[in-house]
Amino acid sequence: MQRVAVIGSGPGGLVAARYLQSESFAPVIFEQAATPGGQWSGDASCSGVWPSMRTNTSRALTQFSDLPHAPGLAIYPSNREIGDYLLRYAAQFDLTAQTRLRTAVREIRAVPGGWGVRHDAQEEVFEKVVVASGRFQRACxxxxxxxxxxxxxxxxxxxxxxxxxxxxxxxxxxxxxxxxxxxxxxxxxxxxxxxxxxxxxxxxxxxxxxxxxxxxxxxxxxxxxxxxxxxxxxxxxxxxxxxxxxxxxxxxxxxxxxxxxxxxxxxxxxxxxxxxxxxxxxxxxxxxxxxxxxxxxxxxxxxxxxxxxxxxxxxxGFEISLPFLSEAIRRTLNLDAQHIELYKHTFHPELPGLAFVGMWDQSGPMFPPVELQARWLAYVWGGAVASPTLEEMQLGIAQCRARRSEPQKTKMNLMALLFARAAGVEPEPERWPELQRALLFGPLAPVSFRLQGRDALPDAASRFAGEAMAFGCVQSPQFSAAELQKLRRLDSVAQPALTRTAV
Missing domain, CATH: 3.50.50.60 (FAD/NAD(P)-binding domain)
Incomplete structure (x- = not known):
């Protein structure tokens, strides 16, 4: 089994390790704090949560697809409840034993055979590395x-x-x-x-x-x-x-x-x-x-x-802070306080075996897109889906470079669909007539991306219906007149918009 170093045990690091493990890799998670969870750990050395803070994203969109929240949880949980949820997630997928706490990574550099990861004056070589240390660490x-x-x-x-x-x-x-x-x-x-x-x-x-x-x-x-x-x-x-x-x-x-x-x-x-x-x-x-x-x-x-x-x-706001990347890697990524040049926020054609998770600036819930990104990454490295070609990645990097002067913030739903299409798991509403309204107008819950494709779950439809029904999104499988008008408007502008499954 190929060993993969995962830097950070926040939501991005944990979900990346979970899917890498399911694709027959051996992840080793490095965490500088004393507790897994990243921002949600409450550790003052790396966490920006405050005692009375509750999530600003809803319960259904602040979870992963294969570990529902416990019944009775508030619509907007406390920071501590999300921290506990991530501990349960790590335990459920046997990630706790793979996590090295209080272990700060000092440097990542290219070495023969892979990537050198230096920590506590020791360097280990890994075939692959995932950087999931978070974008919200250095205050601006x-x-x-x-x-x-x-x-x-x-x-x-x-x-x-x-x-x-x-x-x-x-x-x-x-x-x-x-x-x-x-x-x-x-x-x-x-x-x-x-x-x-x-x-x-x-x-x-x-x-x-x-x-x-x-x-x-x-x-x-x-x-x-x-x-x-x-x-x-x-x-x-x-x-x-x-x-x-x-x-x-x-x-x-x-x-x-x-x-x-x-x-x-x-x-x-x-x-x-x-x-x-x-x-x-x-x-x-x-x-x-x-x-x-x-x-x-x-x-x-x-x-x-x-x-x-x-x-x-x-x-x-915050600036990007990845001080452990070698100078050569930083130059390749054209990295500065606000920009990192990657193909679909994940890969760089000149850095094979190095990937990034959760490093974009986003509005909206992070759990759904970061899980989808982790799935795509694991599927690409495991060979379940085709790897992007060199030409595709070079074009993506060129587009990143051309947009450096534009605002960098993007929306959660755009990111979720980007990664779902890349992983081949975007649900097709016409295949789920009883869920069509919910899939188009309801929450982009992570379990809705387990309806079809790799890692589909047999209970995904019933679970998604339950989450959407809680707020009236599937009261009827029929579209209202206003919704039909919206769909016709979209269809007249872009015929393939409602049926495509990948970009």
């Missing part, structure tokens, strides 16, 4: 004139380091950013005793709550239909359709007292937060434009206003 704090002079008692930190709301009780806190962590932590702070909370941002995004009319938002926004529409319709038309879905469900931020976002949802952006807009409407969170100077405790905003703060938290 932008430069602000005078930031080093900030003298507030609660200090300056990134939301990655936020662990104790008591630290901010009674304090005046500025939260910089408009992504999920910024808005969720701002909400956390004002409900747990901060004296004043101000959110500053460069642009106002549209904001979705976690539930829309009782249905988890990620079941509707990240559906297969939404992915097909984004692929098939003109960008402006798809943007208008997405904006109509969002504004029709929750309204626009200015209705709550936040700034008015740009008319284009692509220019404004979209983020998720359960409590943020109602707290703005109640006056418990104030929204300001970006700040352009700090002087002691005084913060000056670009609208000319200024006020003192006791603490500043930056929810301003």
């Amino acid at each position: 704090i932008p430069e602000v004139p005078g930031l080093a002079s900030f003298s507030g008692s609660a200090g300056v930190a990134h939301t990655f380091a936020y662990k104790d709301p008591e630290h901010y009780r009674g304090q005046r806190v500025l939260v910089a950013g408009c992504a999920i962590s910024a808005l969720e932590i701002a909400s956390d702070l004002c409900m747990l005793g901060a004296a004043r909370v101000v959110v500053c941002q460069r642009r106002q995004r549209y904001v979705l709550p976690k539930l829309m009319a009782g249905v988890p938002s990620d079941h509707r926004v990240f559906s297969r239909y939404q992915a097909l529409a984004e692929e098939s319709l003109p960008r402006s038309e798809f943007g208008a359709m997405l904006k109509e879905l969002v504004v029709g469900a929750v309204g626009s931020p200015e209705q709550y007292g936040a700034p008015k976002p740009a008319d284009s949802i692509f220019d404004a952006g979209l983020t998720l937060s359960q409590h943020y807009l109602p707290l703005v409407a109640e006056g418990r969170i104030e929204v300001r434009p970006w700040f352009d100077r700090v002087d002691g405790t005084q913060v000056s905003f670009s609208d000319g206003r200024a006020e003192p703060f006791d603490g500043i938290l930056f929810g301003t």
